[in-house]
Amino acid sequence: MKDDSRKHPFRDSQQDVQAARHIPDTPQTRAPAYRLAFNDNDFMCREELRPVRLQLELLKPQLVMDERGIESTIVLFGGARIPDPAHKDKAGTKTLADLSKYYTEAQKFAYIMTERSMAAYGRENVIVTGGGPGVMEAGNRGADEAGGQSIGLNIVLPHEQAPNEYVTPDLSFNFHYFAIRKMHFLMRAAAICVFPGGFGTLDEMFETLTLIQTGRMKAVPFLLFGKEFWEKIINWEALADAGTISANDLKLFRFVETAEEAVAVIDGWPT
Known part of the structure; x- marks a missing residue:
């Protein structure tokens, strides 16, 4: 925390909090x-x-x-229920077990991007996740294994949710308001990576795409990991054919399968 004691002559509020304990x-x-x-x-x-x-x-x-000097982030959205491949035998469905490969890709991608971030003294391309399990854990884990920092933006939920053990402690935040949490996901975003997930992932993905589509947010590399998954649950072409989105809106994102492919797309993204 910054020392603001020299900026003004007034008594510090923290001193008053301490004094109030002795009245x-x-x-x-x-x-x-x-x-x-x-x-x-x-x-x-x-x-x-x-x-x-x-x-x-x-x-x-x-x-x-x-x-902390953080200037830009790489956002990872994805399902909390996608398991570490080492524990995929405990997945609730065969599909979740099969999707465990994206835990590995998220971990690997975060490792690569964090190595790059450390070359910029940890100020740029810092991994940020929702701070929970599944894909979020994989992202923070990859950053931690690379020796760098990563951010976790947790949210208070009716059921207990704690930060995963790989989030940098000084960058582990907790939110009450979903809207403010979403702002912090995107305020520094240099790229958005969306892995298979449920309602929360879909909400984050579509809201971000809407911000870019409407010009409320600048276009950044927007990657959907797992083409088969995304084309199975969303008929993108039908949206364009119906005229509810334009054909050009389909160019706002790219499908990728691996961490290496994602890095290559980011590097080649039009500026």
Whole structure:
């Protein structure tokens, strides 16, 4: 954390938080009204404070990544249920077991890109995932094995979700708002890689494609790993034939199968 003590002459807010722990115990000091507003969890979680919470959730990861000097990221979206090939015998379906090969490709791809990132002192092309299991774990794992840092953008869910063990601890974030989390996925994105997945992966993929299609986000290398999977669940050509998207929209992304092919497409992507 930056030391801002010399920027202004006022007493530091953290000092007041510490001082508040040593005040006399009286009915007045125990009352919720007496709590410092920014240190009052009940107050901060009020419905009326939602705009403030949205701002804070946007600002905290932004400041941390700025302080770490991270300039660009490589985004990995993909299914939390896709297993490590070493454990594919425990997959719930044969299809998931077969898709375990993409865990390997995500891990390998992240390793290659992280080696490149380290050549830029870890500031560019930093791997970012949703921080969970499956493809996300593979991405963070590949970065860790390359000796570099990677980002995990976790989200609080009704069922327990913890960061996978390969996320760089200082870059392991947690979100309440899906919208703010999505912004942090894309604010520094130099490339988007989408692996087979479920509703969450589809949501992230289509929202990002929509941002690029509508010019709200600049076009970046957009790679779909697993052509057979994606063409089975989405009839891309039917969308174009129906006129609901244009034929040119099909050029916003490329299909790839391997980490090496993905790297080659990124390197040859039109600028």
